[in-house]
Amino acid sequence: MPAPFSWIRPEPWGIHVVPADAWVDPSRPVERALVTHGHADHARGGHGQTVATPETLAIMELRYRTGAQDEAGEIPHKAVPVEYGESITLPGDVQATYFPAGHVLGSAQILLEHAGERIVCTGDYKRRADPTCPQFEVVPCDIFITEATFGLPLFTHPPIAEEMAKLLDRLAAHPDRCVLVGAYALGKAQRVIAELRAAGHHDPIYLHGAMEKMCRLYEEHGVDLGELRLVSDHTKDDMRGSVVVSPPGALNDRWSRRLPEPITAMASGWMRVRQRARQRNVELPLIISDHADWGELTRTIEEVDPVETWITHGREDALLRWCQLHQRRARALAMVGYEDEDD
Amino acid sequence: MEEFAALIDALVYTRSRNEKLRLIAEYLRATPDPDRGWALAALSDGLDFPAVKSSTIRNLLKDRVDPVLWTLSRDFVGDTAETASLLWPAPEHPPSPPTVGEAVELLEGMNRKSVFVDLPKLLDRLDASGRYALLKLATGGMRIGVSSRLAKTAFAQAFDVSVEEVEEYWHGLAPPFPELFAWAAEGQAPPDMANLPTFRPFMLAHPLEETVVDLADYVAEWKWDGIRVQLVRAGDETKLFSRSGDDISATFPELLDVLPFPAVLDGELLVRGSHQGGEANDVTQGGAASFNALQQRLGRKTVSKKMLAEAPAFVRLYDALLIDGEDLRALPWTERRKRLEALMARLPDTHFDLSRVVEARDFDHLAEIREGSRDDAIEGLMLKRKDSPYIAGRRVRYWYKWKRDPLLVDCVLMYAQRGSGKRSSFYSDYTFGCWDGDPDKGAELLPVGKAYSGFTDEELKKLDRHVRQNTVNRFGPVRETDKSLVFEVAFDSVHESKRHKSGLAMRFPRIHRIRWDKPVHEADRIEALKALIRD
Numbered sequence: 001m002p003a004p005f006s007w008i009r010p011e012p013w014g015i016h017v018v019p020a021d022a023w024v025d026p027s028r029p030v031e032r033a034l035v036t037h038g039h040a041d042h043a044r045g046g047h048g049q050t051v052a053t054p055e056t057l058a059i060m061e062l063r064y065r066t067g068a069q070d071e072a073g074e075i076p077h078k079a080v081p082v083e084y085g086e087s088i089t090l091p092g093d094v095q096a097t098y099f100p101a102g103h104v105l106g107s108a109q110i111l112l113e114h115a116g117e118r119i120v121c122t123g124d125y126k127r128r129a130d131p132t133c134p135q136f137e138v139v140p141c142d143i144f145i146t147e148a149t150f151g152l153p154l155f156t157h158p159p160i161a162e163e164m165a166k167l168l169d170r171l172a173a174h175p176d177r178c179v180l181v182g183a184y185a186l187g188k189a190q191r192v193i194a195e196l197r198a199a200g201h202h203d204p205i206y207l208h209g210a211m212e213k214m215c216r217l218y219e220e221h222g223v224d225l226g227e228l229r230l231v232s233d234h235t236k237d238d239m240r241g242s243v244v245v246s247p248p249g250a251l252n253d254r255w256s257r258r259l260p261e262p263i264t265a266m267a268s269g270w271m272r273v274r275q276r277a278r279q280r281n282v283e284l285p286l287i288i289s290d291h292a293d294w295g296e297l298t299r300t301i302e303e304v305d306p307v308e309t310w311i312t313h314g315r316e317d318a319l320l321r322w323c324q325l326h327q328r329r330a331r332a333l334a335m336v337g338y339e340d341e342d343d
Numbered sequence: 344m345e346e347f348a349a350l351i352d353a354l355v356y357t358r359s360r361n362e363k364l365r366l367i368a369e370y371l372r373a374t375p376d377p378d379r380g381w382a383l384a385a386l387s388d389g390l391d392f393p394a395v396k397s398s399t400i401r402n403l404l405k406d407r408v409d410p411v412l413w414t415l416s417r418d419f420v421g422d423t424a425e426t427a428s429l430l431w432p433a434p435e436h437p438p439s440p441p442t443v444g445e446a447v448e449l450l451e452g453m454n455r456k457s458v459f460v461d462l463p464k465l466l467d468r469l470d471a472s473g474r475y476a477l478l479k480l481a482t483g484g485m486r487i488g489v490s491s492r493l494a495k496t497a498f499a500q501a502f503d504v505s506v507e508e509v510e511e512y513w514h515g516l517a518p519p520f521p522e523l524f525a526w527a528a529e530g531q532a533p534p535d536m537a538n539l540p541t542f543r544p545f546m547l548a549h550p551l552e553e554t555v556v557d558l559a560d561y562v563a564e565w566k567w568d569g570i571r572v573q574l575v576r577a578g579d580e581t582k583l584f585s586r587s588g589d590d591i592s593a594t595f596p597e598l599l600d601v602l603p604f605p606a607v608l609d610g611e612l613l614v615r616g617s618h619q620g621g622e623a624n625d626v627t628q629g630g631a632a633s634f635n636a637l638q639q640r641l642g643r644k645t646v647s648k649k650m651l652a653e654a655p656a657f658v659r660l661y662d663a664l665l666i667d668g669e670d671l672r673a674l675p676w677t678e679r680r681k682r683l684e685a686l687m688a689r690l691p692d693t694h695f696d697l698s699r700v701v702e703a704r705d706f707d708h709l710a711e712i713r714e715g716s717r718d719d720a721i722e723g724l725m726l727k728r729k730d731s732p733y734i735a736g737r738r739v740r741y742w743y744k745w746k747r748d749p750l751l752v753d754c755v756l757m758y759a760q761r762g763s764g765k766r767s768s769f770y771s772d773y774t775f776g777c778w779d780g781d782p783d784k785g786a787e788l789l790p791v792g793k794a795y796s797g798f799t800d801e802e803l804k805k806l807d808r809h810v811r812q813n814t815v816n817r818f819g820p821v822r823e824t825d826k827s828l829v830f831e832v833a834f835d836s837v838h839e840s841k842r843h844k845s846g847l848a849m850r851f852p853r854i855h856r857i858r859w860d861k862p863v864h865e866a867d868r869i870e871a872l873k874a875l876i877r878d
């Protein structure tokens with residue numbers, strides 16, 4: 001009998017599921033990729049076959065044109081959709097089941113089963129309710145492979161309603177200006193818009209051109225974002241008193257000169273730390289994250305209660321320390337290519 | 344405390360100077376005494392509570408949070424007070440928050456032992472923003488890009504009084520400044536300064552540039568290369584102040600018992616030596632050492648006997664503001680000069696001499712004298728209108744400074760970067776800027792150049808410490824400072840450049856001198872630098 005868990009091998013460029021010769025979130029092209037969600041540090045183009053939720057596959061198609069034909073008119077990439085709660089059998093007698101991770105549209109934790117052993121790869125996740133994707137489910141397992149993006153005890157994300165109130169108060173106080181919210185194009189932007197709607201803000205919201213396609217994709221998947229308009233189609237005066245959403249990179253860019261005296265906001269978990277906000281010249285920091293905060297990370301480990309916890313990326317030192325203090329077996333995987341871009 | 348915490352947060356996230364002024368002024372108008380006075384003190388000169396140190400906060404937290412997790416968090420945030428404010432385990436039902444006045448009173452009552460019991464109780468009453476504001480206030484360094492001058496300007500703006508007048512009273516009053524608010528906000532009589540040895544703001548000079556003055560109306564004096572000081576005696580106490588109004592009495596104890604009557608005198612602090620003033624065998628003036636020798640004595644809290652013997656200090660007098668309690672400031676310069684000359688007989692020549700007037704036939708002759716002055720340590724000439732009263736600040740047409748080397752400007756340190764090689768652990772590459780207008784009217788600093796030479800290893804250590812202690816922002820290897828330090832920058836020439844936002848580029852800039860004593864709003868403007876373009 002082989003040693004326990006010898007069928008799974010963490011490598012710097014992905015987690016190798018040996019009997020199936022499949023890789024979870026590989027950072028280099030492979031024959032068979034199991035992808036947790038559409039963020040660039042987890043989903044990349046160039047794989048032979050991608051197993052992911054239909055929403056994640058649609059996002060990858062939009063970003064990498066994975067469904068494009070080659071010169072011979074064939075589609076070389078094979079997309080294998082798996083719904084939440086559905087299982088797929090991979091070669092080598094490995095079962096893969098996808099569960100909601102609550103991170104962004106289509107995000108999944110992947111449960112891998114082989115020889116009676118259970119391993120869960122979370123990709124990225126959060127525990128809070130999010131109107132744009134189903135909520136995280138606790139999946140019991142032997143090895144729990146978790147992220148640790150906000151793995152420091154100082155990170156506690158406030159309730160999102162508080163942050164929305166901050167944004168709307170500032171907007172109301174400056175009816176001649178606009179609030180420009182920097183938010184990542186996949187996930188954060190749509191969540192901010194959906195939460196604004198939930199908070200009762202029904203005015204048109206203006207988008208940077210780079211946001212449009214992803215918002216439309218969310219709408220096609222049943223997420224109601226209300227009336228969206230493109231900044232490029234409107235004048236300064238149209239946008240007074242409005243919320244404008246752009247990628248973070250455009251916040252201090254020439255592009256923002258077309259806006260009516262924008263108040264610069266940024267929606268990110270890093271906004272918890274003042275220097276981080278100042279570095280981006282942010283006037284209105286909004287602490288909004290699509291990742292688990294410290295309390296959620298540690299609570300999740302307790303609830304899943306695995307034999308061993310593996311930590312993929314983020315502030316793994318602190319989470320390792322917590323595991324040690326709580327007599328839990330844990331190890332940090334030295335993964336490369338995972339960034340905190342999608343915070 | 345909530346309003347104060349909200350103000351601090353708003354200031355942290357505000358870049359515009361005008362907006363900062365508006366926020367502080369609004370707070371000062373809306374907040375009752377004594378809270379606003381304590382807030383003003385915290386924002387300007389800072390408050391000092393000896394029982395609360397950074398190490399106190401660290402120790403408190405290490406009792407409540409795992410030390411490894413504390414260190415990892417502290418390293419990530421880069422600021423002890425902020426890390427503590429975020430990690431403090433708040434009670435489920437916090438008692439009501441204190442006012443600023445109450446918090447100050449409690450902090451004042453703490454000693455090194457009780458602080459470990461009482462500070463936690465205070466922290467328990469605040470949310471994360473409140474804890475941040477409290478800890479910043481308690482440890483004395485807000486470091487939120489608000490200078491003392493800016494806070495005073497905001498005060499003046501809030502109550503529509505002049506900032507010079509605020510400066511005049513400021514140095515004689517203590518937080519929470521009830522007399523200052525009573526005067527400015529309630530319209531009561533101004534505070535009485537007569538029996539207090541307080542700093543009076545200096546009268547300053549404009550750069551001469553292209554102006555030509557008529558020597559029938561103006562008198563010329565050497566501009567000595569020491570530091571400008573004010574020696575004040577009132578109520579049987581003598582104090583020595585630097586240009587920025589800092590009390591430097593302890594650094595020069597030999598000057599504290601040589602002024603035998605009440606007076607306020609303006610002069611150049613020098614140490615004895617053979618350089619300055621020795622030229623032309625002038626018997627009216629003793630020699631002084633180079634600025635370097637004086638520098639050895641600056642910034643020390645205590646002075647050794649040896650140093651007092653080797654480099655004794657004296658004051659070369661320029662002007663008299665008050666003598667025997669009589670305020671001379673409204674009198675013309677000629678009249679003040681007469682009084683000052685008459686005064687010399689009453690002063691010991693071991694510690695005082697008179698800065699002599701430079702005689703010239705006309706302006707061209709004066710230019711000749713200026714060019715010909717070989718003494719390295721003469722900075723140039725001062726031109727003072729004979730009928731000028733002594734007025735705080737820089738007034739057009741009254742006083743001019745005519746620096747000998749035209750290619751020297753005063754710039755403000757903005758960014759610092761680590762050096763390379765053996766300097767790699769020091770912030771040794773400096774970017775500095777000049778004002779794009781009047782700094783008191785909302786001008787911003789624009790970078791004009793970079794330098795990494797012109798200072799000694801000792802000075803490098805001090806600069807490195809300054810950068811680390813005054814960082815407001817980090818960009819990779821670069822730190823942005825709170826823009827509180829002036830460099831006198833020497834350079835070969837200056838040219839127009841599209842590459843820089845200021846539109847200017849300097850050739851071979853180097854740090855000529857570090858002006859620890861000079862307030863930043865007195866640094867040069869971009870226009871001054873533009874006037875030096877020669878191509």
Ligand SMILES: [Zn+2]
Nearest residue numbers: 039103124342
């Ligand atoms: Zn992600």
Ligand SMILES: [Zn+2]
Nearest residue numbers: 041124338339
């Ligand atoms: Zn990630």
